[in-house]
Amino acid sequence: MPSFLPGLELSRRFYTEAVRPLLDEALPGIPHSAARLGSGSEVLGYDTPRSADHEWGPRLQLFLRPEDTETHGPRLTALLSHRLPKTFLGHPTHFARTGDHPGTDIRVMTGTDGPVHHRVDIMDSATWFTDQLGFDPALGVTTADWLATPTQRLAEVTAGAVFHDGLGRLAPARTALRWYPHGIWLYVLACQWKRVSQEEAFVGRCGEVGDELGSAVVAARLIRDLMRLSLLMHRRYPPYSKWLGTAFTATPRGAALTPTLAAALAAHDWPTREHLLKHAYEAIATHHNDLALTAPVDPTTRPYHSRPFQVLHAERFTAALRARITDPALRSLPDTGAIDQWVDSTDALSDVQNRKKPGPEAI
Helix, strand or coil, X not given: CCCCCCHHHHHHHHHHHHHXXXXXXXXXXXXXXXXXXCCCCCCCCCCCHHHHHCCCCCEEEEECCHHHHHHHHHHHHHHHHHHCCCEECCEECCEEECCXXXXXXXXXXXXXXXXXCCEEEEECHHHHHHHHHCCCHHHCCCHHHHHHCCHHHHHHHHCCEEEEECCCCHHHHHHHCCCCCHHHHHHHHHHHHHHHHHHCCHHHHHHHCCCHHHHHHHHHHHHHHHHHHHHHHCCCCCCCHHHHHHXXXXXXXXXXXXXXXXXXHHCCCHHHHHXXXXXXXXXXXXXXXXXXXXXXXXXXXXXXXXXXXXXXCCHHHHHHHHXXXXXXXXXXXXXXXXXXXXXXXXXXXXXXXXXXXXXXXXX
């Protein structure tokens, strides 16, 4: 294999040097957009040479108008299969099934002597966004859309790269999805603090009865919630578990907190674990105050009622954030939050057909 080239740059050059000339020849004057969005480590900028073992390589999305997709899409797909080079910058352009994932269409770059099964996915933008998110942002983004869409999906459609936007549809859609509206951001933050409040005393309580394993499990859950909270405070969509630590440590406050959180995970006794979490709580609470989203909230920890466990009483931050929400519909919602905050099933989060949006009576 050639030396590693980040996937976004590989796709950009593939579009410019290989796909665009064939497109201009086959469909002169017909507008299009081209991008590398959606799933794939390269979209978030996290790909490494390991990524080439599946679904990585010279690939992109090619968007046409709906009528052009219907009229020209199949012919253009066939044309690219026969006329794209079989390799580009040393990478095969043919993607074959791996056989390692029965029942799926996971593919890997493989050499071929015949037409290439390329990964230039041709469609209209409305269909693509609806497949990815369950809605088309060009028609507006409702509160239900925001709350029913996993942050991983929002990250995938707002990261990546647009190589050409001749249709003028990708930039407005991505801008609309760049970050939560202010009221929804406050609500999601409030619900994330609520998750912390519900378990922060259990690190000590488990340890007090000799359950160090249970204490460690609770600490790990809290650390995951704190990492997601910190990313939300940085206005970053938290990615799914494989990239959560990578995204967290890429933020200034995340990088500063990583040694403390890693030490808490490695701790062998609950007092050490609790002591380290105390520093993390106070650091993230201070970040909350720095954002000035609410009146200042005391960022110091304190005993859990009459019990000798040090906690932040994170529900105080939930209350402060909720007090700043002005939309009556949002104020009426329970503290369950967006879908990632109350659903932990990969299947439910990854399949837009399986996700249940909040009913109209709730919002």
